[in-house]
Amino acid sequence: MIEVQQLVKHYHGFTALKGITFTAQPGEILGLLGPNGAGKTTTMRILTGFMPPSEGSARIAGFDILTDSIEARRRVGYMPERVPIYPDMTVEGYVRFWAKLRGVKQPHDGVKSVLERFNLYDRRRHLVRTLSKGMRQRLGLAQALVHNPDVVILDEPTIGIDPQQVIEVRESVRALAKTHTVLFSTHILSEAEQVCDRVVILNRGEVVAQGQPDELRRQLYPGDHLYVEILGGGVETGLKLLGAIRGVETVEPQGSGFNVLARGDVRSLISERVSQAGYKLLELRPVAMTLEDIFLEVVKRRTPPQT
Amino acid sequence: MWIVFRKELGQYFNSPLAYLIMAGFLFLTGLWFNSDLTFSVGTKAPDPALIPFNLSFFMVFLAPVLTMRLFAEETREGTLELLLTAPVRERDIVLGKFLSAWCFFSILLLITLIYQGILISISRPDLGHTIAAYLGIWLYGGATLGVGLLFSALTENQVLAAFLSTSVLAFLWLGDLAGAIVANIDLARVIREITLQGHFSDSFAYGLMRVEDVVYFAGVIAITLFLTMRVVESRRWR
Numbered sequence: 099m100i101e102v103q104q105l106v107k108h109y110h111g112f113t114a115l116k117g118i119t120f121t122a123q124p125g126e127i128l129g130l131l132g133p134n135g136a137g138k139t140t141t142m143r144i145l146t147g148f149m150p151p152s153e154g155s156a157r158i159a160g161f162d163i164l165t166d167s168i169e170a171r172r173r174v175g176y177m178p179e180r181v182p183i184y185p186d187m188t189v190e191g192y193v194r195f196w197a198k199l200r201g202v203k204q205p206h207d208g209v210k211s212v213l214e215r216f217n218l219y220d221r222r223r224h225l226v227r228t229l230s231k232g233m234r235q236r237l238g239l240a241q242a243l244v245h246n247p248d249v250v251i252l253d254e255p256t257i258g259i260d261p262q263q264v265i266e267v268r269e270s271v272r273a274l275a276k277t278h279t280v281l282f283s284t285h286i287l288s289e290a291e292q293v294c295d296r297v298v299i300l301n302r303g304e305v306v307a308q309g310q311p312d313e314l315r316r317q318l319y320p321g322d323h324l325y326v327e328i329l330g331g332g333v334e335t336g337l338k339l340l341g342a343i344r345g346v347e348t349v350e351p352q353g354s355g356f357n358v359l360a361r362g363d364v365r366s367l368i369s370e371r372v373s374q375a376g377y378k379l380l381e382l383r384p385v386a387m388t389l390e391d392i393f394l395e396v397v398k399r400r401t402p403p404q405t
Numbered sequence: 406m407w408i409v410f411r412k413e414l415g416q417y418f419n420s421p422l423a424y425l426i427m428a429g430f431l432f433l434t435g436l437w438f439n440s441d442l443t444f445s446v447g448t449k450a451p452d453p454a455l456i457p458f459n460l461s462f463f464m465v466f467l468a469p470v471l472t473m474r475l476f477a478e479e480t481r482e483g484t485l486e487l488l489l490t491a492p493v494r495e496r497d498i499v500l501g502k503f504l505s506a507w508c509f510f511s512i513l514l515l516i517t518l519i520y521q522g523i524l525i526s527i528s529r530p531d532l533g534h535t536i537a538a539y540l541g542i543w544l545y546g547g548a549t550l551g552v553g554l555l556f557s558a559l560t561e562n563q564v565l566a567a568f569l570s571t572s573v574l575a576f577l578w579l580g581d582l583a584g585a586i587v588a589n590i591d592l593a594r595v596i597r598e599i600t601l602q603g604h605f606s607d608s609f610a611y612g613l614m615r616v617e618d619v620v621y622f623a624g625v626i627a628i629t630l631f632l633t634m635r636v637v638e639s640r641r642w643r
Contacts, residue, residue, distance in 0.1 A: 199491045
């Protein structure tokens with residue numbers, strides 16, 4: 099549904115995108131993940147037809163964004179990072195305007211349904227300027243979806259809203275899966291993990307990793323992560339004891355215990371060695387790797403060491 | 406184009422500023438009409454082109470006020486980004502906005518026909534003169550709105566847009582006076598040919614309809630709209 103091939107964007111003597119390639123399948127929620135300045139907004143602006151790429155190509159639902167720009171734009175719903183509003187329009191008038199502009203001939207039913215879906219129907223006659231920030235985010239989602247597009251592009255939709263509204267927006271985005279292809283940018287890693295089926299990690303204009311969060315975990319940390327806490331002995335003893343166990347690859351002190359990376363299941367061996375050495379095992383548990391760990395790891399691996 | 410046109414025209418009537426402009430406009434034109442009528446009693450026939458003629462100067466200030474928000478506000482609020490991702494061409498956006506401003510100005514102009522109705526009821530004005538003067542000021546208004554729209558697209562600051570377009574319009578208006586005092590006749594003629602007043606005060610204002618004046622105003626409208634389209638399009642490349 100979204101095909102991006104070797105996209106490059108230069109502006110003001112700066113290369114914002116350095117040949118990124120990725121695809122999103124129909125019904126998939128694809129997270130575009132990266133720190134500020136990674137190139138997420140530039141990618142989205144190119145895909146929505148707002149700006150052309152310097153090199154490379156992109157297709158939306160089979161339509162090239164340069165040669166079939168109007169057809170591609172017809173199939174996209176876009177919500178920029180800051181929801182743009184016409185303050186003097188009513189909520190209903192605002193959504194109807196975008197529906198008509200995107201080619202909906204009889205917008206009445208579509209507008210009503212999208213306002214109901216985002217709990218804005220009761221406020222349909224209010225001026226947009228009177229809405230709270232959370233409501234404006236929902237209004238942004240409503241305008242992006244009113245023409246029932248194949249592809250929905252959301253640029254950091256949860257930024258600057260309170261935690262309850264963040265949960266609502268995330269749920270709304272999750273609800274879009276299956277019926278729409280969603281490209282969702284965020285720099286909050288846990289959010290990408292909760293919302294997205296797959297993630298593309300961008301850093302300084304390059305794709306540094308892509309795949310399902312679980313898949314990325316397996317690629318980058320092909321082993322078991324354990325947290326071990328021992329009563330008795332010191333840090334040195336613990337490092338030596340755990341490091342000597344067959345299958346253990348690395349041991350690092352972490353808080354009052356140790357982080358252990360091992361190949362295969364070494365839990366029974368750890369328990370046995372600790373009691374043989376006369377210490378007590380206080381805690382032994384697998385550690386789930388977060389997307390944050392993955393992100394830091396890929397960025398670390400790709401950053402050349404400083405001399 | 407018509408979707409943008411309807412939205413923009415609606416925006417004029419949703420904003421209190423538009424009603425203030427309308428009230429001020431009617432007050433001013435009413436004052437002109439009344440003073441001319443009072444002055445005319447027993448001395449001369451009332452001037453049927455009085456309001457169009459005075460408006461030709463007034464448009465230096467009115468056109469920037471009517472157009473300043475059209476693009477500057479969209480750029481500042483970020484709606485222009487969303488507008489440029491919709492399946493519409495820059496041409497339709499620019500034309501829709503321009504026509505809405507011209508339509509609002511036409512409504513203002515139509516309201517002043519009340520004065521012509523009063524004139525007809527109490528005297529026998531030269532209707533040809535009236536029609537030519539109104540057609541002239543309508544085209545003149547379109548050209549000034551085109552200039553205002555261009556400056557609105559060039560900046561996201563509405564006040565700056567209004568200031569710049571007022572300056573250019575004042576220059577185009579005063580240029581006519583400069584043409585009158587330049588000693589070199591050829592130069593004076595060239596200056597008059599490029600100014601707004603040069604194509605209004607000696608022709609339409611006297612009830613004269615000349616093709617060259619119509620072409621001039623249509624040309625100013627076409628050029629300013631073309632430049633506005635290019636400026637809006639350039640947003641994609643910045």
